[in-house]
Amino acid sequence: MTKENKVELQKKYLELQILINQINQVQQQILAIQNQVIELRNLKENIDKLKNIKINSESYVPISSNILIKAKILDNKEFLVAVGSNVLVPKTEEETLELIEKQIKEIENIIFELETHLNELDNKGKEVQEEIMDLSKQ
16 A cells, blocks of 8 residues: 555555544434424424313422422413513414424424434535445455
């Protein structure tokens, strides 16, 4: 094996390592975003279940991730939805569900784009592996 081939082989190994790292990062992003979709679907189910709760009934409502407070349900048809910059906007049940569904679709589009990018990285990785095999045979 010539010196040029050894240098080229080292470059290809480095390129493959970089691709592997990128693939791992994209896979982690996809998993995190898929979890967001699961959370949004659970939220839709919970909003739908609120129809069955009687007005003036008591329930525990989260005020942080691990702290709940007893509250009385006065209205199960109107929601306050955060729209950014600490601004809350009243929305009907239907409007809230539509907003959540829109968010799910947007996130699913992002997942599709990430999966496409992941396939491109995977194909490039296979090409580099073939180039490494060819160089190592010389």
